[in-house]
Amino acid sequence: GAGVSQSPSNKVTEKGKDVELRCDPISGHTALYWYRQSLGQGLEFLIYFQGNSAPDKSGLPSDRFSAERTGGSVSTLTIQRTQQEDSAVYLCASSSAGSDTEAFFGQGTRLTVV
Amino acid sequence: GENVEQHPSTLSVQEGDSAVIKCTYSDSASNYFPWYKQELGKRPQLIIDIRSNVGEKKDQRIAVTLNKTAKHFSLHITETQPEDSAVYFCAASRGGSYIPTFGRGTSLIVHP
Numbered sequence: 001g002a003g004v005s006q007s008p009s010n011k012v013t014e015k016g017k018d019v020e021l022r023c024d025p026i027s028g029h030t031a032l033y034w035y036r037q038s039l040g041q042g043l044e045f046l047i048y049f050q051g052n053s054a055p056d057k058s059g060l061p062s063d064r065f066s067a068e069r070t071g072g073s074v075s076t077l078t079i080q081r082t083q084q085e086d087s088a089v090y091l092c093a094s095s096s097a098g099s100d101t102e103a104f105f106g107q108g109t110r111l112t113v114v
Numbered sequence: 115g116e117n118v119e120q121h122p123s124t125l126s127v128q129e130g131d132s133a134v135i136k137c138t139y140s141d142s143a144s145n146y147f148p149w150y151k152q153e154l155g156k157r158p159q160l161i162i163d164i165r166s167n168v169g170e171k172k173d174q175r176i177a178v179t180l181n182k183t184a185k186h187f188s189l190h191i192t193e194t195q196p197e198d199s200a201v202y203f204c205a206a207s208r209g210g211s212y213i214p215t216f217g218r219g220t221s222l223i224v225h226p
Binding site for chain 1: 145146148150156157158159160163165203207208209210211212213214215216217218219
């Protein structure tokens with residue numbers, strides 16, 4: 001079966017433009033996470049969707065960042081008015097149940113803001 | 115919230131040596147402790163995990179130990195090989211709506 005799929009793999013955008021990053025989780029997985037990883041750094045939590053519960057948005061760094069998950073499946077992370085410090089790899093992960101089950105990561109989207 | 119500390123940040127060993135990475139956590143309700151390996155340019159992948167009802171788990175050359183009283187857990191890699199070189203992340207979680215909290219990662223370098 002397919003794993004977690006993210007698109008695009010790479011995105012170069014001009015400062016000030018908006019970008020949308022897409023995540024297709026493993027079918028049937030109820031939990032979905034977004035993380036950000038800057039070069040050589042750890043995993044910075046952004047947002048967590050679990051089933052029909054309200055998402056945990058506590059990791060979003062500013063109001064320029066938002067995410068939605070439609071129909072309990074595909075998720076989109078939107079960054080408005082991108083800044084150079086937004087440059088990073090954005091990783092999506094999904095797990096079959098809650099956060100006490102294995103997280104399967106996508107290959108990430110490398111975002112470069114020029 | 116949960117706080118996970120991971121040490122060391124960098125670990126350099128000779129091929130064949132053992133490597134130990136340690137993590138501490140703060141939330142006594144955490145009950146799931148996975149370890150992820152991230153090779154250069156790749157996605158993190160689970161290599162081993164342990165739940166709070168056991169103290170040790172082994173899978174070939176890797177093992178994880180958990181001390182609930184002291185709130186720390188460790189990853190042990192024996193007979194290290196160059197392909198073990200990667201960044202290793204520990205995490206702690208209590209399930210449900212609680213987010214998993216990751217350590218900052220350990221860069222393991224195995225010299226041939």
